Amino acid sequence: MQNEVPPRLEMTGITKQFPGVLANDDVSFAIKRGEIHALLGENGAGKSTLVKMIYGIMRPDAGEMFWDGAPLKARNPKEARRLGIGMVFQHFSLFEALTVLENIALGMDGGLSSRALEARVREVLKAYKLTLDPHRVVSTLSVGERQRIEIVRALLLNPKLLIMDEPTSVLTPQEVTQLFKTLRQLASEGCSILYISHKLNEIKELCDTATILRGGKVVDECDPSKETSKSMAEKMIGGDLKAVAKGAERQFGEVQLAVRGLSLGRGHDFGTALKDISFSVHSGEIFGIAGVAGNGQNELLAALSGEQHAKADGVIELCGKPVGTSEPSTRRKAGLCAVPEERHGHAAVPDYSLANNGILTARHRRELVRSGLIKHSASHDFADEIIAEFGVMATGSKATAGSLSGGNLQKFIMGREILQTPEVLVISQPTWGVDAGAAAFIHQALVDMAQAGSAIVIISQDLDELLALSDTLSVINEGVLSAPMDVENASIEEIGLLMGGVHGETADSAKTLPTKPEAEHAVQV
């Protein structure tokens, strides 16, 4: 034996075949101890599939893995956790009806009492400066908050290898900075990290090595600090990346969407009440809404889409007509389409085929239904059109939405709404989990749509995205929308300050959750 330390995890010839898709094809690479290793690739390149096999959820068809030099025999996630493998899932592995603490307890194997576990959770939250109320029920949380649960759960395990499948896609910049500090510290203590993200500037900042997958194969390995985001994106795509072209002099038309004094009570106990929100969006304008997750974005989207009704009809005006109390389908017919942030179950039905998912929102605008009957071939044609135009990687219009990789489903949903050419489009997190190439494509499609005369509202946590796309920008904080500002003249500092409310800095201090007397909670673990 040499004095060389075996890598923490080594994979040789990993192959995984799904019906109709070769998700991983002879993948080999190694992760050293204390290394932060990026796994890059387009949507559907097979990244999630690969890490699921490491974690023991799926078994490879061929190939071997070695853990500290010995064959890795984790046959299920429990054994993987025992070895010290922690995982943050891309599609959260959370239980909606259970509390945060119960969710965390389910992901831990030690027989910790609920009180002890809560104490540890609070410790970790404090150490990593994350805000989360352990007693909240998950269904009342925003995606950003859900993401934090997954991260805390993984950190609590003191892992030797931490796999993070797009952990930052819905975190705020402050949270990301904090997370990176944590990860660097973990790495310096010898923990290896396998990091998947589509945010290439993050990869550049954080990772020591990057392995690039394309079509399930390893195509390259590089040192991110020596690359640019663009060069890495091009390695992933295997082609050129075009920058988003925003038409130089754009003319705004009539006001298409006007919101006047929209106030809404908290939908559930932990919702955010909307307070006197007013704004208007012209035809041709892209209106960005920035803000830390859980500050009323979901409520605002629901009020605009029609899931929640405003108090009076005139509060929301669409192309001059009051729609404040009409149903989502009425608003769609009248020209307002909305895309909620949660893809699985809210924006799409995972068990439905793509064609059926298309019918769900486009039945009127694309005339997919005639006198109550579905037009079978038209609906399939529509799904095929989305697949072709938006480059969705799917086996066809009959594939279920749930079988698509995260980014591909997002592309499909975006395509479904954009192809309906609505007068007003409201979108939450348009490029959540979408790869650089596809994000550029979606951005371009949105800009083109605006150019063609639609009014677009983008609710996003990705400031870079908002600054690049929008003409006008507002910040939502605790249900209050700031006065709109011209993006040209907006300063990042000012926006950051608005996002943190009056307290500035991070949002933790400004937005502490309602705390309840602890003794009341006999927690169940």
Add this chain to the structure above:
Amino acid sequence: MSTTLLIAMLITMIGASTPILLAALGELVVEKSGVLNLGIEGMMLTGAVVGFAVAYTTGSPWLGIGMAALVGAAVSMIFAFLTLSLSANQVATGLALTIFGTGFSALFGSEYTGKPLELFKSVFPAGLAEDPYLRLIFGHSPLVYFSFFMVFAVWWFLSRTRAGLILRAVGENDISAHSIGYSVIRIRYGAVAFGGAMAGIGGACFPLLLTPQWVEGLTAGRGWIALALVVFAAWRPLRLLAGAYLFGLIATVELYTQAAGGVFRIIPTELWASLPYLATIGVLVLISLGRSTNANAPACLGKPFEAGH
């Protein structure tokens, strides 16, 4: 009305509620794990005939109950194998199980028709049961105490234990449970077996607690009431207790008024007979109109689970 009569009525009521309560508690656990077993009626009938046969031949009601539980669980394993291992449709399989149980009990029970059985009475010294008030506490069959205990046990298991949390998690999101390493199928097998055993015992209550002889279709649709109770009680054991007792109460009132005759004759017997069913459902619907009831429904109820290898 005299106290003695009132207490006698209360005791009858508790007895009448017990089989429904037991079967519904079992189904509650099954449904919390995400499985919908519509075969309760069938499992109860199977338990009833087995309980009768064993208690009759051995003379031991304890053995009868034990065997009823075992056979109930065994029959439920047919359901579990078809729906969990082979991913058969749960609704259709559950209905088939009911048909099977009905047929099996009729066939197997025919030789016991008309044979007398001794009721499974209180095990406390008879002296304790003489005072009417003490009788209310000590005058019940062990099955009644068992049902009380099970209400508490099921509540405690589901809300206070880690195993209960895992079971709820599996019913809430099977894919998540699988991806963090829980064996969805194995946990559901366990829940279904428990539900089968409880339905078996519930069935055995009929010959041992209520009518000490064998007649075909002895359970008279109580399995279906148990099923409805679980839903309307919003999967909460304590509400289940209330629902079952409400059913028992009205059934008892019906019995006594029929016996009393007189003014009660104005209402036709058929209506009286359907009253417990109607009233129970009615009250529970009213209760479940309140908010937050559906939040408690297991999200994966009735959905087959297939691990993506």
